[in-house]
Each structure stands twice: as structure tokens, then as C-alpha cells.
Amino acid sequence: MISYAVRWYFRFQLSVxxxxxxxxxxxxxxxxxxxxRWTDKFGAGFAHRVKAARRKSGTTWHIxxxxxxxxxxxYVLWRAVDQHGTELDILLQKRRDKAVAKRFFKRVLAACPEVPKKIVTxxxxxxxAVKAELPELAHVKHVFVKACAGANNRAENSHQPTRERERRMKGFRLPERTQAFLSCLGPLRQHFALKRHLLRASLYRKQLAxxxxxxxxxxxxTQNPSTAF
Known part of the structure; x- marks a missing residue:
């Protein structure tokens, strides 16, 4: 029952x-x-297990x-995704400066076992400025793209689920709760959100199962929760 409730909450745009x-x-x-209370208590643990079990991060990071x-x-929400669209980490902060950027880079590097070959920002x-100070990124290729709110690129597209939930929830409230919620939203939603348009129906159902x-x-x-109802 708890498994169902937590999955529904983070997978779909549903209120409690x-x-x-x-x-x-x-x-x-x-x-x-x-x-x-279930989403608060179990969401972070489930998201951590999903992140630990997924494939290793890609070689290109979009930040x-x-x-x-x-x-x-x-507030400023910093987000890093790889070339497959998998969310690596997020960080909610009040500022948008070098100190916060450095903190976020260190956070992403700590969460990912391998350094990327290229970063796109x-x-x-x-x-x-931060890249020059971090020895792990000294030999990583850095590509710049023009910032545009309507751009169709990996970084901008990664923000769409957050925008959708922001509208559905009529805005976020507290920084700590927002950070906790969005940290769970990315991994848990993506675990089930397969690229259905790229898969045959039979293969989609197999992968979803x-x-x-x-x-x-x-x-x-221990058993399929649907048989419990």
C-alpha cells in the first residue's frame, strides 16, 4: 500500500x-x-536505491x-543530467554565483563514480571559473550553449517535469521541503518514464515489467501489489 502511494505521488501529477x-x-x-508522511519518510530511501541500481552516468553532463x-x-534550482536525460543531481539555492556553482559541481562529482568527458553549460x-579550480575537471571539454527559455535541448527539457509539478502544486513553499521533494521526483519518475515513442509496444511492456x-x-x-487489492 505504501509502495503504491509513493510511486503514484512521484510518478504522476497527483496530489495526496x-x-x-x-x-x-x-x-x-x-x-x-x-x-x-509516507512520501516524506520513504521517498528519499526509495530514490536512493533507484539511483544506486541504475546504469552508470553518461560521459556528457548538461548543467x-x-x-x-x-x-x-x-530561488535558483541547479540541475545536472547526462546525455540520456538521466538526472544526476539537483540543488536549490538562493544565489546564482561562483560559490554555489562550485558547491553544486562538487555535489555532482561526489554522486557520480566517473568524471565526464564533456560538460555542456x-x-x-x-x-x-569553477571548472578551472577543480582538478577533476581540468581535462574535461567544456561546451557553451546559448541560454534560451524555449530552447529544445537536453538541459531545458529536463526542467519540464519540475515546471509541470510546480503548476500542479500551485507553487512550492519551503526550501527544505522543495529540495527533498525534487530530489525524489527525478529518480522515481524517470525509473518508470521510459522513452515509449522509441520502443515497440511489446518491448515497452517488457521493459516496464x-x-x-x-x-x-x-x-x-514480495509480491505484485496489484494482487493485494
Whole structure:
């Protein structure tokens, strides 16, 4: 039941009250506050297991920032993805300067076992300044792209799920909760969000079934949860 609730919350654009209704339809009576506590308590652990089990990060990193509003206050969300679109890490900060950029680079390097061959960023001057100070990135190729909100590139496309949830939730509230929520959203959503348009129907179903089986291992569920309702 908890596995279902947490997966629905991060995979789809559902509120905790929506999940309360879906569980009630299946004969499970829980409050929306219980669902909220489940996502807070188990989301980070499930996301950590998903990240640990996925394939190693790609050789090209795309790093970008986006502005989010928390109760009317502007914050900067830093995000790194590889060439496959897999989210490597995110960091929510108040500033957009060299100190924060350096902190974020160190965070991503610590999360990924291998240094990339190439990084792609916009023309923010903090990026080359930080790269020059980090010995791990000394020989990494650095490519600049023009920053554009409507650009169709790997970095800008990676922001779309966050924007969708921001609109669905009518904005984020507290920095700590936003950081925790978005840190779980990327890995858990991507675990099930296969590139369906690139797969035959039979292959898509086969790969999705494998993802569900892996999810049951991550969450400690010994049987298919759908048989429990």
C-alpha cells in the first residue's frame, strides 16, 4: 500500500488527496496526511536505491539552472543530467554565483563514480571559473550553449517535469521541503518514464515489467501489489 502511494505521488501529477481517493476506491482507508508522511519518510530511501541500481552516468553532463518561486521569493534550482536525460543531481539555492556553482559541481562529482568527458553549460561565467579550480575537471571539454527559455535541448527539457509539478502544486513553499521533494521526483519518475515513442509496444511492456519488478525489490514488496487489492 505504501509502495503504491509513493510511486503514484512521484510518478504522476497527483496530489495526496487524489491518492487518498484512489486508495479508498480499492478499499484502503487512509488520510491524505498519512500519504504525505509516507512520501516524506520513504521517498528519499526509495530514490536512493533507484539511483544506486541504475546504469552508470553518461560521459556528457548538461548543467543548467532554472528560477522557481517559493512563496513569492525567487530561488535558483541547479540541475545536472547526462546525455540520456538521466538526472544526476539537483540543488536549490538562493544565489546564482561562483560559490554555489562550485558547491553544486562538487555535489555532482561526489554522486557520480566517473568524471565526464564533456560538460555542456550556458554562458554563465561562474561555470568556467569553477571548472578551472577543480582538478577533476581540468581535462574535461567544456561546451557553451546559448541560454534560451524555449530552447529544445537536453538541459531545458529536463526542467519540464519540475515546471509541470510546480503548476500542479500551485507553487512550492519551503526550501527544505522543495529540495527533498525534487530530489525524489527525478529518480522515481524517470525509473518508470521510459522513452515509449522509441520502443515497440511489446518491448515497452517488457521493459516496464522489469522496472516494476525492480521497484518491488527496492521497496521490499514480495509480491505484485496489484494482487493485494
Amino acid at each position: 488527496r487524489d491518492i487518498e481517493e484512489l486508495l479508498f476506491e480499492r478499499g484502503v482507508i487512509v488520510s491524505h496526511e498519512s500519504t504525505r 543548467d539552472e532554472m528560477l522557481v518561486s517559493l512563496r513569492g521569493e525567487p 550556458d554562458q554563465l561565467r561562474s561555470y568556467p 522489469a522496472r516494476f519488478e525492480a521497484w518491488r525489490e527496492f521497496t521490499g514488496v
